[in-house]
Amino acid sequence: MLRIDFTAEDLGRLRVAGEPDPLWEITLSLHLLQNRQAAVVFDPWRREVRAGLARAGLTATTTALTRLVPSAAYFPDFLTPGQGTAPDLHTGIELVLSTPRRRLAAELAQLCPRGPVPPLVRRLAEGDPRALQGLGGALRRYYAIAVEPYRPAVREAVRADRSVRSDAALRAGPDGLLRSYGPALTWESRTLTAPYPHPRDLPLDGRPLTIVPSFFCVLMPVTLADDGLDPVLVHPLGPAPGWLARARAQGRLxxxxxxxxxxxxxxxxxxxxxxxxxxxxxxxxxxxxxxxxxxxxxxxxxxxxxxxxxxxxxxxxxxxxxxxxxxxxxxxx
The missing domain is CATH 1.10.10.10 (Winged helix-like DNA-binding domain superfamily/Winged helix DNA-binding domain)
Structure with missing residues (x-):
């Protein structure tokens, strides 16, 4: 269970991202390609994307990316910079590539705490310029196949979600906004709780919490691993089954x-x-x-x-x- 305690001042600092974050959509869609979560909703997308990656010769590239973003409780925070507000893919990737070497080494070390370290992970942890540029290119190419073609459906879902949140906030302020995320999130006595892989408290310490809607987030919200970073809570948009077929039929893609x-x-x-x-x-x-x-x-x-x-x-x-x-x-x- 994830627990976030709010003061009155924290409620006044609460923020909701107005656009999908491209780096979060990349990482969370990579999770979906490694598991069968929300199969009814995302299996048509999985089939289409896997075929597109194979046609583009990106199967090995995607496999390498999944070593950095395993479908597990932990993946490195530097891959989702900007506190959920990266304005575009180019800026987000530039932030990824400018991560300090010490932070790269610390976060990547947690990927392989006991087993052997893959060569790619080792080179990235050392701050190797060629490895970092290769990572940037891999992220761009993967995005072009797995996320970019579905951007109209993603944007539509985000806009619909934002309308719900705006109405709730206008009617009842921050309390109403946080209640509107139920039942995925529970808001009671100035405490927000959500399902999580392990028990965790997320301290705000006077910092604004940014809530980020994500199309490819499923089952439960996600947050950054490092409590020292500005707090972010990514929540599932929950597209309905058949979204891909409907979007194609309506010409939105x-x-x-x-x-x-x-x-x-x-x-x-x-x-x-x-x-x-x-x-x-x-x-x-x-x-x-x-x-x-x-x-x-x-x-x-x-x-x-x-x-x-x-x-x-x-x-x-x-x-x-x-x-x-x-x-x-x-x-x-």
């Missing part, structure tokens, strides 16, 4: 099926949809299986139309949607 596709063309609509978060031309080409020249041409046309901006970060140029591009994709124009 393909930008080409959106009305904007009829205006700017299906491929350009896919490019604009993908640029909800910053991406290089190379990343766009890999994600959408386009040639570099085609991806560059679409990005240029969208930029000239004011739907995308491009900015240099070091040696790379990233493209991202503008407010006008967001409005077009959301049908707000």
């Amino acid at each position: 393909g930008a080409a099926d959106l009305p904007v596709g009829q205006l700017i063309g299906p491929t350009r609509a896919l490019v604009l949809d993908a640029l909800e978060q910053p991406r290089t031309t190379t990343q766009l080409a890999e994600l959408l299986r386009l040639t570099m020249s085609t991806a560059s041409r679409h990005a240029t046309v969208l930029r000239e139309a004011g739907l995308v901006i491009s900015e240099r970060r070091g040696h790379e140029v990233f493209h991202v949607r503008t407010g006008l591009g967001d409005a077009l994709m959301d049908g707000a124009l």
Whole structure:
């Protein structure tokens, strides 16, 4: 059982993340690929993702990632930085790769307390630059297959959950907000309790608790292992069985099926949809299986139309949607 005690001041500091956190969705979806939890809900996704990973030649890469994120009570906290508020995948991965070496060594040591340490884990624990860059690439490639294509369904679930939480908070303040998480979470006498693999108290110590909704979190909430980090509580969104089939039938998982596709063309609509978060031309080409020249041409046309901006970060140029591009994709124009 997990127990979190609140003071009146703690209730005033309570926060709820407004968007899914890409790094939490990566780690928790990796858990689901290693177990059969919520089989009725997620088995169609498991089959689809495993096939997609195999086609992309990422089966071995995913196996390596599962050694860092085992389906167990512990996995390293540095893989989910930003206290549940990483704004996009690129920023989240940069935070992962900038983890201090001492912290890498301490957290990774807990993965293999008794058995032999796999070479990848050892190199990461030593802060090897090539191993860290390889980890960043693996996370990006895995996300592109296992999470990115399902982002519309994830966003829809998060928005629906946020509406429920907002209504509860407006009606009854922080007490009402925390009660709205029942029955998964129990709120009574300023104490929040939840099922957990082992008995644990999570001290707030005057720090704000951030509650993070997660599509791929199932059965019970998850929190960081280190009490010294700013407290985060990740809670399951609990999609209903058949979510994947319904989303496909309704066209929510393909930008080409959106009305904007009829205006700017299906491929350009896919490019604009993908640029909800910053991406290089190379990343766009890999994600959408386009040639570099085609991806560059679409990005240029969208930029000239004011739907995308491009900015240099070091040696790379990233493209991202503008407010006008967001409005077009959301049908707000």
